[in-house]
Amino acid sequence: SYSLTATADGITVTAATATGLVRGATTARQLVWRDDDGTAVATGAIDDRPTVPLRMLAGWGLYRAHQMEWALEVALEGKYNRVLYNWWTATADERLGRREEHLVTKARDLGIELVVELRRQALGTEFSLTDERALEPLLRHYDDAVDRGFRAFGFLFDDTDHDPFDDEFAVLHRIVDRLTARLGHEPEFYFCPRFYWFPGEADYSWFGGAEFASMLGGGGPRTLEDAVARQRDYHQRLAAALPARTNVYLANWWSGTPADWSGQLADQWTDVLGRPPVFWDNQQQNDFRAAALVPVPLHQRAPESAAALAGYTLNSGRPLSVFAPSSITAGAWAWNPDGYDAATAFGAAIARTLGFAAVDALSAWCALWNDLLAPRTGMEHHYRNLRTLADNGKGDDLRARLIAIDALLVDADRAVIPGAQPMARDALAHLCREVERLLLDLALAELRADPDADEATAAEAEHVVAAIEAILVSRLPPVTELEDAAHYGLPDEAIPGVSWYLHFVAGPMNAGPRRLLASLRKRLTAE
Known part of the structure; x- marks a missing residue:
């Protein structure tokens, strides 16, 4: 917490801790801007403290080989x-190094702790949780993290459902006990259980798909009653097994949280597990599962629920640079949900991270997507409305809007001042490529709708599909196995980082481009 007073003569920040001063300095920076008359300062007094105590910036864009320095900038804002x-x-065989030591120190100077997390899925289905020789390299990763200065840790069992429950809980204790011995006290720890939702909201047996089969233990779909009973039993047993300082993730998919969500939290989670959850918010990822770059502000989150949380974790969209303004709005909600205004927070975040000229560009971009996704239901794909536009011969209006937005993005890039955070130019470049992708999507939908389509049309459509895939592949993390998967197709066995490929290449391509191409091919075959 901190207190701040801003007058025409200056800004004063008072806090009991260095971290409070950092938070106050961040607010002070937000009160100063440049206009045509020079430097302006918003005056007033602020007494500020967070509603949610733990606020974590997480996500696909924070893979260790990425621009973690940018993540610290976004987290600070x-x-x-x-x-x-x-x-x-x-x-x-992987090891941490001096870069991690530097990042840990830099983050701590900003009042931020880095949380190093590993994941069960990366170990593969052949990995035995009861094999001591196999488990030792995993534990050594946590030793490595301690040696590099980390003081907060985590492990994820999400998207796996083939280990016995007791084996899962035993591994959790092995990790925490190892860290306790190294640190001299029980660590701050984050755990994602295999069922990270209310009982009955989902079940792995319902997911289907060959790409998930190896991680889900086989067997047919369970009934709703069986799934609820099994998941309740799991949560009750987990509650008995949890170490004292272990935080547990509860994740939300694409839907909003109702106004009375705090009551559901108490009944279906907190009272069962004996502690409130750290809410892992997937809104940025799962609202737009076709890997669309739609950096909208956080929305549909009831302010009343914030006080019922132990923490809030945003699963930031990828690439991080594009979703930086959106990620900042989520942090603003977690800090002060009652005072949160999405439009105001979003506009201010765009101006601070991408520049004032980018506000018009992103406003036009988000407005276009609001139209393209209407009506907004479930896991959203824009291909439905693209196909409707193409079928009705109305693609030119969308094309004109995209060309105009591209011009605004180019203007915003030109307005970025020399020496500005490189994240700004990176974001604007990615958004220009996303405009290109959407133009290609539209062109593909129009080829499919062409009443005079022939084999030459289909060949052109295949080139368009390849161009769309190339854009998506360019966003993958620098992992050799992922590059191989992108070029040769998904392998039979799970590979490290396979979720990136599923979410950002295979899923989006199957959702639209390949389906549109298959529809065209089917029509030509029938004719």
Whole structure:
């Protein structure tokens, strides 16, 4: 917490801790801007403290080989006090190094702790949780993290459902006990259970798909009653097994949280597990599962629920640079949900991270997507409305809007001042490529709708599909196995980082481009 007073003569920040001064300095920076008359300062007095105590910036964009320095910039602006150091794809031979030591120190100077997390899925289905020799390299990763200065850790069992429950809980204790011995006290720890939702909201047996089969233990779909009973039993047993300082993730998918969500939290989670959850918010990822770059502000989150949380974790969209303004708005909600205004927070975040000229560009971009996704239901794909536009011969209006937005993005890039944060130019470049992708999507939909389509049309459509895929592949993390998967197709066995490929290449391509191409091919065959 901190107090701030801003007058025409200056800004004064008072806090009991260095971290409070950092948070106050962040607010002070937000009160100063440049206009045509020079430097302006918003005056007033602020007495500020967070509603949610733990606020973590996480996500696909925070893989350890990425621009973690950018993540710290975003976290500082959004007043997060934790940043995920995503080591989900760790292999037995990988080691941390001096870069990690530097990042840990830099983050701590900003009042932020880096949280190093590993993931069960990366170990593969052949890995035995009861094999001591196999388990030792995993434990050594946590030793390595301690040696590099980390003081917060995590492990994820999400998207796996083939280990016995007791084996899962035993591994959790092995990790925490190892860290306790190294640190001299029980660590701050984050755990994602295999069922990270209310009982009955989902079940792995319902997911289907060959790409998930190896991680889900086989067997047919369970009934709703069986799934609820099994998941309740799991949560009750987990509650008895949890170490004292272990935080547990509860994740939300794409839907909003109702106004009375705090009551559901108490009944279906907190009272069962004996502690409130750290809410892992997937809104940025799962609202737009076709890997669309739609950096909208956080929305549909009831302010009343914030006080019922032990923490808030944003699964930031990828690439991080594009979703930086959105990520900052999520941090603003977690800090002060009652005072949160999405439009105001979003506009201010765009101006601070991408420049004032980018506000018009992103406003036009988000407005276009609001139209393209209407009506907004479930896991959203824009291909439905693209196909409707193409079928009705109305693609030119969308094309004109996209060309105009591209011009605004180019203007925003030109307005970025020399020496500005490189993240701004990176974001604007990615958005220009996303405009290109959407133009290609539209062209593909129009080829499919062409009443005079022939084999030459189909060949052109295949080139368009390849161009769309190339854009998506360019966003993958720098992992050799992922590059191989992108070129040769998904392998039979799970590979490190396979979720990136599923979410950002295979899923989006199957959702639209390949389906449109198949529809065209089917029509030509029938004719």
